[in-house]
Structure formats: C-alpha cells, structure tokens
Amino acid sequence: MRELRDIDGLHPRDLTQRQRLLVLFVVGLASVVLFYTVVYNWGMQALEDRPQSIFRSFQTVVETMTTTGYGADSPWETPVMNVLMVSIQLTGVIIGFVTLRVLVIPLFERTPLDLSDRLTTKNDHVVIAEYQHDTELLLDELEELDIDYVLIESDEEEAKRLSDDGYQAIKGDPEERADLDRATIERASLLITDAGDETASIVLTALEANEDLRVISFTESTRRKAALAEVGVSRSIAPHALIGQRLAEKATTPVTVPDRADGDEVDVREILVRRNSPLHGVKVRDSPIVNHPNLTLVAGWFDGELHLPPSPDDELTPNTVLVVAGPRSEIDEITDEIAGARSRRIRTPSKLIVAGFGEGGTAAVDALPTDVSVTTVDESKDRGPDIVGDVTEPETLRDAGIDDASALVVTVGNDSTALMTIAIARSLSSEIEILARVTDSEKTRAAFRAGADYVLSIQQVSARLVAAEVHGERVMSPTSQIRLIRADAAPFTGDSLGDTRRNPERGWTVIGVSRGGTIRTDERTTIEADDEVIVAGSDDAIQEFERTVTSS
Incomplete structure (x- = not known):
C-alpha cells in the first residue's frame, strides 16, 4: 500500500500534536471562509437581487470576519442576509480568540528564553554555574x-522563575562559551560550580575566557579534590565531609583554662539554647548571661557559624551555643535558672557514636581525638562500620552503646532517616x-522537635561558605580555635574589667583577673599592676594580643 506523504516527504504520523492542531486549524478556517x-x-443574488462575482463575496466575508469593514455591499435589505452577516461577525470573533490561543500565545511561549536583558551591568562579579542546593538561599x-553575581541555570522554568523573582539569573548551558560570555565571564573575579561530572568541562571553558x-x-x-585542582579549581568544598568534621569537633573539642599551682580556676562552658528555652528570640544584649557581672560571653555558635564575640544584635535561636566563662558556681547557678537550656562541660566525651559511615561519617571519625572511643554504625557492610544495622532501629543503637555514650553524631544519607x-x-x-546533619534547611526545625541538640543544614552551610569565600571571611571555625591565656595585667x-570588654572588634576579651589566689570576674573590678589577666579569643586574636599588647 502506498504511503501518504506531504511534499517534504514527512509522514503524517511524524507530525507533533501541535503541528496536527495547526493543520486542523488551517483546514477548518479555510472551510468556514469558503x-x-x-x-x-x-444570498446577494437570490435575496438581495445584487449578483456579484465570487471573489467580491470572498472579500466581503473576510472583511466582515476580521472586522475591517464591509465595503459597498452594506446595508442589506432582507432579514436572512442580516442574520447571515451577524453570524459571520460572531464567527470571526470566535476564530480570533482561537487564533490567539493556538498560534500567537504558543509562538511567544516557545521563543528561546533570553533573560540577559534583565541583568544589571557586571564587573568583578561572581558567576555561578549551576547550583544543586537551595539556590535562593545562596542568592x-x-x-x-x-555581592554582584550571575547564575547560569540550565533548567528553563527554574531560570525564569528566579529571574521573575528579581534574581540575576539566565538560562544557559555553562559548558558553552557563548552562555558564559552572556554572564560576562571575562569580567568576573570568581566562578562557583556545583555541576557534578560537568565541573571539569565548565572550569576549563571558563578559564579559556x-x-x-x-x-x-x-x-x-x-577524593576528587586533587583532580579538580589539576583543571584549575582553587578550592574544592565537600559539604558532607565538612559538616561531619564540624559536628565531631563540636562534640569533642575541650576548652579549659591552664592549670595553675595556686588553684585558681575559671570554668569555660557551653550553654546550648534548646527548643523550649525562654531565651528563644532574645537578643544577645538582653540575655541574662551578658548582663551577669561575673560572667563573660566569650563566643557563640549561630547555625554553625562562630561569632567571637557575638554581636549584641545576634538573636538566640534553638540552634545557638553560647561559650561562657566565669566561676563554676556562677555558671551552674545561671544555668539552673534558665529552664530549657542544657549546659555541657567542654570536655572530651568518653564515647561517641557516629550514625552513618559515608563521606560525612568518615570525616567525623577522622576529626576525632585519638583518646575518644568511637563506634560507627551503617547499614552497608561495604563501608566497614563497627556495627552493621539500621540506625532507625532501637536495638541497633543499643548495640552501639547508646546507654553509655555521651554524644551521637548523625550523618545518614537522607533527612527522613x-x-x-x-x-x-x-x-x-x-x-x-x-x-x-540535614540536607534541607527547612528540616532544621523538625530535627529540633525530634530531639536534636545541634543541627547543621547542608544547604545553609553551603550558602554561607560561598558567601564567606566571596566576602573574605572564615565560616565554621572549629571550637579548638578558642584559646585562653594568662598575661601580665600591666597594660590594663x-x-x-567592664572597660576591657567593650571592644568586641578586637576578637579577644579579658574574662577575669587572678589576684591573691582568687579569680575575680566582676566587671566593676579595677585591674591592678600585680594582677594577672585571663584572656579568651581565637587563635589569630590571641596571637595579635601577644604581639600588640603584652609585648608593648
């Protein structure tokens, strides 16, 4: 049987649904006009007694349907002809709407999307070539x-949505030089890639420009860091491993004042703001710890970011950990007064359980001190955990020794687990x-409701890491960077003590003075020449203190 083909040799079955609809529309329109x-x-000949050529009638019908006029034929004398003309007009209006829906609107919808005209002028900016986490959180x-940026998004609907929401986003393929040029890659200072296996191709193409x-x-x-460095990547970030390391450091790193023969002691303790704490929503400046005359707020962890010292405007949320220094009895007293807040002496736990022995769990174990006893749990024996089992089963956690463990680090594969x-x-x-660790930042609150004490979101940490890299600030500094030293009080x-604590920009603070065998932390205490001051701060800040204060 001979197949029916059009003049281009295309079989009717090869037509798309839209093409078939277009053919049907054209055939229908021609039939109605004819x-x-x-x-x-x-009618003009039989009813109006005004015979004319078929071409004149064709012209009048088209003019009527398109509402462009009626020529010399109007008016009409017979009711039938008037009804016919009204019918032609209504048909023309209906066909106009159908034409708009079938031809005009789809034509514009299928026009290649170019959002470049929405971009502001860029120079020394950041180009983001795909981003697999929460894009809006990063932007x-x-x-x-x-910070100026351009996001190249390969998904057209996502690119349009972000652009419509006011973000600097374009649709494109970051492996294509033309799309990188649209993002003015030649004037950019930084490229951020989160494109999996396409990363090497994107980086090499961008560096050519x-x-x-x-x-x-x-x-x-x-394991990919060395290979990425070969193609020109300045810094590789593995969020799962980084967060696993951070959780381990958070759970184990001790901070103590050096022992002294005279028995002086200042306790340094973390106070964790839990989900049912009355401190929730309170500004740092209004917290009872800051207003306590004998206690010093050394630092604070806010969603995994170390503020040392915290800003008075920082808000305490159920993910905040405050590092407080002062007499042990004073810390115990204020902790007991704060219902819902749980304190933890900053010491090395005797036993730790790591649930999930993938990339994050492995990094957590590697970050643990050698004197910490750790038990790893994973359902895959190929990863070599200590216990093979489902961590959502109570018996598995009992076998791991949860009754005796001081901390549990959860780095499993998905948020539900x-x-x-x-x-x-x-x-x-x-x-x-x-x-x-959770992936979705929106699951952080759910994790607290489930009973977690400290939660880090991959999406949120990734966004802050990028922002910190661009802005030149360090994020997620480990607790081990907090140091306490004793120094000669002569410069003060x-x-x-209150005066010495009113310059938070220095990064270090005087938390007390040692005098006559006792530690004084009251901010009204006047520092004397024979005293020793106890100073807390980051590694860098303490080094700066030793260079600029004690040596002067």
Whole structure:
C-alpha cells in the first residue's frame, strides 16, 4: 500500500500534536471562509437581487470576519442576509480568540528564553554555574552582602522563575562559551560550580575566557579534590565531609583554662539554647548571661557559624551555643535558672557514636581525638562500620552503646532517616547529646522537635561558605580555635574589667583577673599592676594580643 506523504516527504504520523492542531486549524478556517463565501454570494443574488462575482463575496466575508469593514455591499435589505452577516461577525470573533490561543500565545511561549536583558551591568562579579542546593538561599546570602553575581541555570522554568523573582539569573548551558560570555565571564573575579561530572568541562571553558578567574567547586567526595585542582579549581568544598568534621569537633573539642599551682580556676562552658528555652528570640544584649557581672560571653555558635564575640544584635535561636566563662558556681547557678537550656562541660566525651559511615561519617571519625572511643554504625557492610544495622532501629543503637555514650553524631544519607534516628535516640536516652546533619534547611526545625541538640543544614552551610569565600571571611571555625591565656595585667592597670570588654572588634576579651589566689570576674573590678589577666579569643586574636599588647 502506498504511503501518504506531504511534499517534504514527512509522514503524517511524524507530525507533533501541535503541528496536527495547526493543520486542523488551517483546514477548518479555510472551510468556514469558503462556506460563508458561497452562501453570501448566493444570498446577494437570490435575496438581495445584487449578483456579484465570487471573489467580491470572498472579500466581503473576510472583511466582515476580521472586522475591517464591509465595503459597498452594506446595508442589506432582507432579514436572512442580516442574520447571515451577524453570524459571520460572531464567527470571526470566535476564530480570533482561537487564533490567539493556538498560534500567537504558543509562538511567544516557545521563543528561546533570553533573560540577559534583565541583568544589571557586571564587573568583578561572581558567576555561578549551576547550583544543586537551595539556590535562593545562596542568592539571598550574596545579595545581603551586596555581592554582584550571575547564575547560569540550565533548567528553563527554574531560570525564569528566579529571574521573575528579581534574581540575576539566565538560562544557559555553562559548558558553552557563548552562555558564559552572556554572564560576562571575562569580567568576573570568581566562578562557583556545583555541576557534578560537568565541573571539569565548565572550569576549563571558563578559564579559556578568563585565565585570572578564581574557582570554587562543590564536590560530593573529597577524593576528587586533587583532580579538580589539576583543571584549575582553587578550592574544592565537600559539604558532607565538612559538616561531619564540624559536628565531631563540636562534640569533642575541650576548652579549659591552664592549670595553675595556686588553684585558681575559671570554668569555660557551653550553654546550648534548646527548643523550649525562654531565651528563644532574645537578643544577645538582653540575655541574662551578658548582663551577669561575673560572667563573660566569650563566643557563640549561630547555625554553625562562630561569632567571637557575638554581636549584641545576634538573636538566640534553638540552634545557638553560647561559650561562657566565669566561676563554676556562677555558671551552674545561671544555668539552673534558665529552664530549657542544657549546659555541657567542654570536655572530651568518653564515647561517641557516629550514625552513618559515608563521606560525612568518615570525616567525623577522622576529626576525632585519638583518646575518644568511637563506634560507627551503617547499614552497608561495604563501608566497614563497627556495627552493621539500621540506625532507625532501637536495638541497633543499643548495640552501639547508646546507654553509655555521651554524644551521637548523625550523618545518614537522607533527612527522613536522620529525623527518625534522632527521635529513636532521644527516646532511648534523655542525656545523650545529639548532633545531626540535614540536607534541607527547612528540616532544621523538625530535627529540633525530634530531639536534636545541634543541627547543621547542608544547604545553609553551603550558602554561607560561598558567601564567606566571596566576602573574605572564615565560616565554621572549629571550637579548638578558642584559646585562653594568662598575661601580665600591666597594660590594663587602672581599667575596670567592664572597660576591657567593650571592644568586641578586637576578637579577644579579658574574662577575669587572678589576684591573691582568687579569680575575680566582676566587671566593676579595677585591674591592678600585680594582677594577672585571663584572656579568651581565637587563635589569630590571641596571637595579635601577644604581639600588640603584652609585648608593648
């Protein structure tokens, strides 16, 4: 049987649904116009007694349907012809709407999307080539820091949505030089990639356009860092491993004042703001710890970011950890007064459980001190955990020794499993400290409700890491960077402790003075020449203190 083909040799079955609809529309329109032309031509001759050519009738029908006029044929004398003309007009209006819907609107909808005209002028900016985490969270961080950027998004609908929401986003393929040029890659200072296996291709293409470009790349595994460095990546970030390391450091790093023969002691303790704490929503400046005359707020962890010291405007939320220094009895007293807040002496736990022995769990174990006993749990025996089992089963956690463990680090593969693990662990032990990793930032609150003490979101940490890299600030500094030293009080003679604590920009603070065998922390205490001051701060700040204060 001979197949029916059009003049281009295309079989009708090869037509798309839209093409078939277009053919049907054209055939239908032609049929309607032809029908009205024949009827009108007959009516003009039989009813109006004004015979005319078929072409004149065709012209009048088209003019009527398109509402462009009626020519010399109007008016009409017979009712039938007037009804016919009204019918032609209404048909023309209906066909106009159909034409708009079938032809005009789809034509514009299918026009290649180019959002470049919405971009502001860029220079020394950041180009983001794909981003697999929460894109808006990252872009909000950059905009908050007033950092210029262009996001190249391969998904057309996502690119349009972001652009419509006011973000600097274009649709494109970052592996294509033309799309990188649309993002003015030659004038950019930094390229951020989060594109998986396409990362190497994107980086090499971008460096051809701008060899001075600094490149930050997100990667699922630390094993790719060497290869990425070979293609020109300046810094590789593996969020899962980084957060696993951070959780381990948070759970284990001790901070203590050096022992002294005279028995002087200042206790340094973390106070964790839990989900049911009355401190929730309180500004740092209004917290009872800051207003206590004998206590010093040394630092604070806010969603995994170390503020040393905290800003008075920082808000305490159920993910805040405050590092407080002062007499042990004073800390115990104020902790007992704060219902819902749980304090933890900053010491090395005797036993730690790591639930999930993937990239994050492995990094957590590697970050632990050698004197910490750790038990790893994973359902895959190929990863070599100590215990093979489902961490959402109570028996598995009991076998791991949850009754005797001081902390549980949760680095399982998905958020649902993490939340269930947290809930099971909390039901088994009310005392164990639970530190967890989630992917979605919106799951952070759910993790707290399930019983977690400390939660880091991959999406949020990734966004802040990028913002910090661009802004030149360090994020997620480990607790081990907090140092306490004793120093000669001579540079502070005559000052009160309160005066020495009113310059937070220095990064260090005087938390007390040692005098006559006792530690004085009251901010009204006047520092004398024979005293020793106890100073707390970051590694860098303490080094700066030793260079600029004690040596002067």
